[in-house]
Every structure is written in C-alpha cells, then in structure tokens.
Amino acid sequence: MKCYYHPDREATxxxxxxxxxxxxxxxxxxxxGKPVCKICAIGEALTQKESEDKQKQAKLEQIRxxxxxxxxxxxxxxLKIMIIVGIILFVAEVIAYIGLKKSVAESTVTPPQTSQVAPDIKQKAQLLMVFQAIQLYRFEKGKLPxxxxxxxxxxxxxxxxxxxxxSGEVKYITDGQDFAVMPVDNDTLIISTAPDKFSPGAKEAPGGDAQ
Ligand SMILES: [Zn+2]
Ligand SMILES: [Zn+2]
Known part of the structure; x- marks a missing residue:
C-alpha cells in the first residue's frame, strides 16, 4: 500500500x-491517540479555533x-430610595400642616388668611425631593452637580x-461646598445645607419684604 501523499513510498x-x-x-x-494526516490536521485546527471563538463570544455576552x-x-x-424619601417627606409635611392648622384653630387670635399661613405643601415636598436628589448625587459621585x-x-x-x-421653577445655587434650592417665585422657601451662606433675605428684591 503506497502513501497517498508520496506515491513512491510505502504507507505505514x-x-x-x-x-x-x-x-x-x-x-x-x-x-x-490515533494518527491524523496533515490535511485533516488543518481541518481539526480550524474546527478547534471556531469553537474557542464561540466560547469567547459567549463569555463576553455573559459579562455584558x-x-x-x-x-x-x-x-x-x-429610585426606591427616592420614592421612600419622597413619601416620608410628604407625610412629615402633612403632619406639620395638620399641626399648624390645629394650632391656628385653637388660638383665640383671628386666624390669618389661609393663603398666608398654609405653606405650599406640594411645592415644598417637591423642593425637598430636589434637595435629597442633590445629596444623593453628591453621596454617589463625590461632588455636587x-x-x-x-x-x-x-x-x-x-x-x-x-x-x-x-420649566425653570427651581433655583439652584452652590459655592461648590454647600448648596441651596428654592422656588424661583418664592425664595423664602429656601432649603440649604448652610443657612448662613444662602439667606433668602439677601436675594430678595428691594422693598419686597419691608417691615
Ligand atoms: Zn507520505
Ligand atoms: Zn486524513
């Protein structure tokens, strides 16, 4: 029996x-453990590489x-933290509001007009959510937005x-260390990390709050 690749030699x-x-x-x-000819060896190597590539691809996909x-x-x-914080703040505001209403009702003094006394709960609750979001941002990113x-x-x-x-209803000021948020149309509702730095009076229009 002659070798397929060398017709002049005997196959072994x-x-x-x-x-x-x-x-x-x-x-x-x-x-x-059994011999493989040079042509078949190339085919085997290609098949091997193909399966390795596939494995690599699958691994990358898994990581992604x-x-x-x-x-x-x-x-x-x-999101969950923000929702919880929002609910807590809202409940706290409602309790504060009920307390305020009760104390106004109990007082013998003529109650002032509701619009002057009752804080805008929704506006303040939203402002507090902005405030908390900034705190959370700083906590996670290590700097203020x-x-x-x-x-x-x-x-x-x-x-x-x-x-x-x-819609531009919230004003945000910061000196890089501390910050404050407030409604653009009512900066007496200011919430800040440093009340001394960001006082509402300083930014009020002249004559706006004269007593
Ligand atoms: Zn040969
Ligand atoms: Zn072969």
Whole structure:
C-alpha cells in the first residue's frame, strides 16, 4: 500500500479521520491517540479555533448581560430610595400642616388668611425631593452637580419634579461646598445645607419684604 501523499513510498499507517494510507512523514498529529494526516490536521485546527471563538463570544455576552443587570439593579435601588424619601417627606409635611392648622384653630387670635399661613405643601415636598436628589448625587459621585438638568439626565429625578426643573421653577445655587434650592417665585422657601451662606433675605428684591 503506497502513501497517498508520496506515491513512491510505502504507507505505514492510515489517517484516523480520512482513512488515507500515509507514511510517517505525513503524520501531523494524533487524535484520541490515533494518527491524523496533515490535511485533516488543518481541518481539526480550524474546527478547534471556531469553537474557542464561540466560547469567547459567549463569555463576553455573559459579562455584558451581568453588567446590564447590575446597572438596572442600582437604578432601581436609587429610585426606591427616592420614592421612600419622597413619601416620608410628604407625610412629615402633612403632619406639620395638620399641626399648624390645629394650632391656628385653637388660638383665640383671628386666624390669618389661609393663603398666608398654609405653606405650599406640594411645592415644598417637591423642593425637598430636589434637595435629597442633590445629596444623593453628591453621596454617589463625590461632588455636587453643576446644574439640575444633570440630575434628570442621570435618573436622580423623574416625573413631576423633573417637569418643574425643566420649566425653570427651581433655583439652584452652590459655592461648590454647600448648596441651596428654592422656588424661583418664592425664595423664602429656601432649603440649604448652610443657612448662613444662602439667606433668602439677601436675594430678595428691594422693598419686597419691608417691615
Ligand atoms: Zn486524513
Ligand atoms: Zn507520505
């Protein structure tokens, strides 16, 4: 029996894949301990590489999916914190408002007009949510946001509170260390981390609050 690749030589074995008779020089490797000819060895190598590439691809896909899940999870967590904070603040405001109403009702003094006494609960609750979102942003990013739009872009603020920011109803001032937020049309509702730095009186229009 002659070698398939060297017709002038005697074959010593057969390729275990294609079955061709081959001589010792044509044994390119072994599969399961049996000889493989040079042509079949190339095919084997290609198949091997293909399956390795596929495995690599699958691994990358897995990592990508895990990252996405992590990102989603942290976004959900943040939203949950904001909702809880919002509910707590709202309940606190309602309790404060009820307390205020009761004390006004109990007092013998003629109650002032409701519009002057009752704070705008909704406005203040929304403002507190903005304030908390800035605190959360600083906690996570290690710095204060440059403006309020960043809070919306990064998902710290959503829904109606995002709407009042977009329509420019909230003023945000900061010196890089401390900050304050207030409604543009009523800076007496100011909420700040440093009341000494950002007092509402200093920014009021002249004659606005003369006594
Ligand atoms: Zn072969
Ligand atoms: Zn040969």
């Amino acid at each position: 074995t057969r390729c275990s894949i294609c079955g061709k008779p081959i001589c010792d020089d044509d044994i390119a490797g072994y599969k399961n 999916r895990e990252r996405e899940q992590k990102r989603l999870k942290s976004a959900k967590k943040r 440059n403006n309020l739009d960043i809070l919306i872009d990064d998902g710290y603020i959503q829904g109606p509170v995002a709407d009042i920011i977009k």
